[in-house]
Amino acid sequence: MLFRIEPRAETSRFMKHAAPLLSALLAMAAGSLLFLFIGHDPAYAFYVFFIVPVSDLYGIGELCLKTSPILLCAIGLAIGFRANVWNIGAEGQLIAGAICGGGLALQLQAFDGIWVLPAMFVAGALGGMAWAAVAAFLRIRFNANEILVTLMLTYIAGLFLSYLVYGPWRSPTGFNWPESTALHEAARLPRLLAGTHLNLGFPIALVVACAAWLFIRHSYLAYQMEVGGKAIKAARYAGFGRHRMIWMGLLIGGACAGLAGVVEVAGTIGKLREVVSPGYGFAAIIVAYIGRLNPLGIVLASLLMALFYIGGEQAKVTLGVPSAITGIFQGTLLFFLLMSDLLISYKLKWTGFSTASGLSEPHGNG
Amino acid sequence: MAEINFIVILLIATVTAATPLMLASLGELVAERSGVLNLGVEGMMLVGASVAFAVAASSGSLLLGTVCGALAGALMSLVFAFLTLSCMANQVATGLALTIFGIGVSAYIGSGFTGVSLEVSGPLVVPFISDVTILGTFLLGLEPLTYVTIVLFFCVRWFLYKSRPGLMLRAVGDVPDAAHAIGFSVLGVRYLAVMFGGAMAGVAGAFLSVYYTPVWVENMTAGRGWIAVALVVFAAWNPTRIMFGALLFGGVTILQFHIQSANLGIPTQFLTMLPYAATIAVLVIISSDRARILLNTPASLAVPFRP
Numbered sequence: 001m002l003f004r005i006e007p008r009a010e011t012s013r014f015m016k017h018a019a020p021l022l023s024a025l026l027a028m029a030a031g032s033l034l035f036l037f038i039g040h041d042p043a044y045a046f047y048v049f050f051i052v053p054v055s056d057l058y059g060i061g062e063l064c065l066k067t068s069p070i071l072l073c074a075i076g077l078a079i080g081f082r083a084n085v086w087n088i089g090a091e092g093q094l095i096a097g098a099i100c101g102g103g104l105a106l107q108l109q110a111f112d113g114i115w116v117l118p119a120m121f122v123a124g125a126l127g128g129m130a131w132a133a134v135a136a137f138l139r140i141r142f143n144a145n146e147i148l149v150t151l152m153l154t155y156i157a158g159l160f161l162s163y164l165v166y167g168p169w170r171s172p173t174g175f176n177w178p179e180s181t182a183l184h185e186a187a188r189l190p191r192l193l194a195g196t197h198l199n200l201g202f203p204i205a206l207v208v209a210c211a212a213w214l215f216i217r218h219s220y221l222a223y224q225m226e227v228g229g230k231a232i233k234a235a236r237y238a239g240f241g242r243h244r245m246i247w248m249g250l251l252i253g254g255a256c257a258g259l260a261g262v263v264e265v266a267g268t269i270g271k272l273r274e275v276v277s278p279g280y281g282f283a284a285i286i287v288a289y290i291g292r293l294n295p296l297g298i299v300l301a302s303l304l305m306a307l308f309y310i311g312g313e314q315a316k317v318t319l320g321v322p323s324a325i326t327g328i329f330q331g332t333l334l335f336f337l338l339m340s341d342l343l344i345s346y347k348l349k350w351t352g353f354s355t356a357s358g359l360s361e362p363h364g365n366g
Numbered sequence: 367m368a369e370i371n372f373i374v375i376l377l378i379a380t381v382t383a384a385t386p387l388m389l390a391s392l393g394e395l396v397a398e399r400s401g402v403l404n405l406g407v408e409g410m411m412l413v414g415a416s417v418a419f420a421v422a423a424s425s426g427s428l429l430l431g432t433v434c435g436a437l438a439g440a441l442m443s444l445v446f447a448f449l450t451l452s453c454m455a456n457q458v459a460t461g462l463a464l465t466i467f468g469i470g471v472s473a474y475i476g477s478g479f480t481g482v483s484l485e486v487s488g489p490l491v492v493p494f495i496s497d498v499t500i501l502g503t504f505l506l507g508l509e510p511l512t513y514v515t516i517v518l519f520f521c522v523r524w525f526l527y528k529s530r531p532g533l534m535l536r537a538v539g540d541v542p543d544a545a546h547a548i549g550f551s552v553l554g555v556r557y558l559a560v561m562f563g564g565a566m567a568g569v570a571g572a573f574l575s576v577y578y579t580p581v582w583v584e585n586m587t588a589g590r591g592w593i594a595v596a597l598v599v600f601a602a603w604n605p606t607r608i609m610f611g612a613l614l615f616g617g618v619t620i621l622q623f624h625i626q627s628a629n630l631g632i633p634t635q636f637l638t639m640l641p642y643a644a645t646i647a648v649l650v651i652i653s654s655d656r657a658r659i660l661l662n663t664p665a666s667l668a669v670p671f672r673p
Contacts, residue, residue, distance in 0.1 A: 005672075086458060138646070142654040147405070147458070148596050149649065152642040155589050159642075163635035282466055289459060322477035324584075327470020331409075334463035335445065338455035346454075 003348040015343045020290045020297065023336035024304060030332050031325075040319055048318045049311035059310070061196025065268060066306035068201040069094065069260035069277065073284030074302055075205075075212045076256025078293040082216070083225035084232075085249030089135065089150025090257040091281025092157040093128040097258025099161055100127025102180065102265040102272040105187035106169060112186035120187060121204075121262050128258020129251050131157060136250040140243050146250070154281070162274050169272060179273035189267040201263035206299070208256060213295040225249065257281060278309070279327075286334045305330070376620060378507035382578065384616025385512045386411070386570040386587075390594035391601070391608045392515075392522050393566025397443075398598055399526060400559035401539035403668040405461025406446050407567050408591025409468020414439040414568030415575035416472035416479075419582040423482050432511070432572040439568020440561045442468060447560040451553050454670040469585065476582040484580045509577050511569070518566075523605045535559060539664035542671045552671050567591065589642060596645050600652050602662040611648075618644050 028050070035045035053059045073090040080087045087093075101124030108116055131153060138144040162178070171181040189199040216222045228235040228245045235242065264276050287305050291298030312326030390407050397404050417438035422431025446464050449455040525532040537545040538555045546552050574590070575582050593615060601607035622637040653659060 088462065138650055142650040143656050143659070144646070144649045144653045145596075145599065148592060148599075149646055151589070151592050152646050155642045156639050159635040159639050163633050166635070167633055279469075285462055286466065322474050324470050324473030324477060327466060328474060329470070331463055331467020331470055334459070335449060335467065338449050338460050338463065339453050341455060342453045 004351045005342070005346045006349050008345055008347050011345050012343065012347075015340070016292065019340040019344065020292060020301065020337060022340045023290070023333060026336040026340075027329060027333040030336070031329055034325070034328065035319075035321075038321065040321070045315065045319060049315050050307060052318070053310040053314045054307065057193070058196050061193060061198035062310055063303065063306050064198050064202040065196075066309050067302045068205040068263050068267070069280045070284050070287055070305050071205040071299060071302040072208055072260035072263065073257045073281050074287035074291065074298045075209050075295060076253035077284050078288040078291065078295070078298055079212060079216070079222070079225070080249035080253040081288055082222070082229050082293050083245045083249040084229035085246055085253075086147045087132065087135070087150050087250055087253040088147050088285065089132070089154045089281070090253060090260075090284050091277060091279060092150065092154030093131045093254040093257035094261040094264070094277050094281045095154070095157040095161050096131035096254075097124035097128040097261030098265045098272065098276045099157070099164065099261075100124050100258070101262035102183070103164075103169070105183045105266065106180055106272075108187065109181075109184050112184065114186070116186040117189070117266065120266060121259060124258040124262030125255040126258070128254040128256070128261065130254070132250040132254025132257075133247075136247050139246055139250075146246075150250075161272070161276065165272055165274050171271075177273075180271045182271045183266060187266055188270060189263065197268070199267045201267045204259070204263065208259065209295045209299050216295065221248065257284075283309075283330055286330055289334060290337055304333075308333075374507070376624075379620045379623075380613060380616040381512060382509060382616070383619045384612040385509065385515050386573045386578070386590055387594050387597060387612040387615055388515050388519065388609055389570035389573065390567045390591060391597040391612060392519060392605060393563035393570075394595055394598050395601075395603060395605060395608060396522060396526070396535070396566075397559045397563035398667055399539045399603060399664055400535050400556045401542060401664055401666040401669065401671070402447075402450065402556050402560050403457045403461065404443065404446055404450075404464070404560055404563055405458060405595060406442065406464025406468065407563075407594050408587055408589065409465035409472075410439045410442045410564050410567035411468075411571035411574070411587045411591045411594075412472035412585070413442050413468045413475070414571030415586060416476040416571075416582060418568070418572030419482075419484070419575040419580075420475055420479055422484055422576050423479055428484070428576050431576050432569060435572030435576070436565040436568040439571065440565040442471075443560045443564020443567070444557075446564070447557050450670070451556050451560070454672060457668045457670075465591070473584045476584060479582045480584070482582065484576065509573075511573050511577060519605060519609055526605065536664075539666055542666050542669075546671075546673055552673065556671070567594075570594070593641065593645050596649055599659070600648050602652075602658060603664065604662070614648075615641060615644065 031049070032042035032046050036042045054063050073094060077087055077090055101120040104120050104123040105116065134153060135146045135149040138149050139146045165178045165180055169180045171179060173181070189201050192198045192200060224235065224240040225245045225248060227238065228240055228242060232242065260280065261276065265272060269276060283305050287298055287301045291301035308326050308329045312323040315321050315325060316323040390411055394404065394407055414435035418431040418435030421434040422428050442464060446460055449460045450457045526536065534545065534550050535555055538550060538552050542552045571587060574586060579586065597608055597611045600611045618641050622640045625632065626634055626637050
């Protein structure tokens, strides 16, 4: 053993904030190595992956566009994770939100008031909440593990959306493609910047992030949830109900993911189709962690994650590598974070090549 | 005779559909019994499936593909073991990371193989030949890997309950401090158990891509890895109950195919939902008995150990 792991006397605040940066750098380095391994010039590949996509206004618009759903999902998840509620099904709650918000828009095609969009957002948030509520109910009433339930519900939501766009909601004029009719103008998010696709979804996501920051910082409920997450016994002693935390954790996560679903349907996609998200709900889990469950950190982390997505697309076009490389990047990023987290509570001590085992302690200066 | 043959075919299909669940669940069982909760089964299965398919398609050898699938699964689990055991990372988060990573890696490995089909010398299904007994038809109809799975089941059961290393493994999962104090290497045992789980998940994936379908499709495990994790809970960490649980789920899968082909006008998506809905239903039934779950869960499951 070259290193020995030693506990720190107190956790390192520096490492707590440096670890996400360190892991992002390590993930990028590992990515460059991967490119080298598959026969591309790593410097050029790095340039194509991380610089080209955001080198003009259009690219930055795309970056913010991709950031919005990831940020929304991650904010909701982080509030749950703080309370130790393992909602892994943001993807399914996003789909539920897309179904409810998009479905409402399809029913309201005759109306074009400015209330249509807000109504869609309310419907989407309620849809996401309802989907998450199933998991909360089963967890509280029957003690069913929320990780497995939210995941299974994700598959079910995806299949239900597939049923809708192949069946009752299929566009009659869509050449038999599995998609709904395009949403009418009043149900679309307005564009913000000429020359880009950037829409109102991004500011909405930022507002939600600010609201989450206020909630975490200033509300008694968030405090209770956090105590419940960190020390269940202390929370019980203080009389903070665990059930209420599970409900709040899952409902907030569901609502945010539902909003993300509406942002996608009313923004980028503009209709309902079989696939409304390339896994934003799962990427958001990573983002919540990299952002240290802190809204500001999550904003930065979701920008990075969005860059992984558009970098992957760019690399596919320019270098001809499969866009699946994005998934590899996402996974490696979280691996490195989990690894560098060790340095928060422990320090590595160089022991050289000679130490045979942990038993032979050095004898100090004497 | 026709009905009996139909039942036999149904049985073969059920056992075959249950095989990957049995493999992945038995592997996860051993890992969890040593005190490690690896939620990355889905990711390890996918990587196993893609590697096995790529190797089988390139080399023409299904066996070589399966072996490489097992190795790929074990390699994936080694990453998990290093992070959770040596770096003491949170097991739930690391398992999720492993699944996300596995989805990416498998899509990458498989990207050159979509649309490729394997030359498979399939099982000898000879359903309507009268001189073969019903039992013979059944036995001939199963995949060789299914037999391997059954042998592995008996090995795992014997190992856990009748062998000394198995006792050590259970001790490590229940009271790691005591096991450490009497000189067992807790981390060593856990590393091996996690890697066994990874290899089994890899074989489970290989079974899907090389024998069952046999094609490579992105995300082809479709949640089976998660169902395998759930099965371990359903079975209250008991290998025999895992086998029955897997058969139940294999049955649900086959039932869904048969309703689909019976053309009852039920949209296929609702039928495809059945295994997932069944997972939730069974999970609810099993978990509501808190005492039983508490009694059977390995006492140190998901608790990091620092020697």
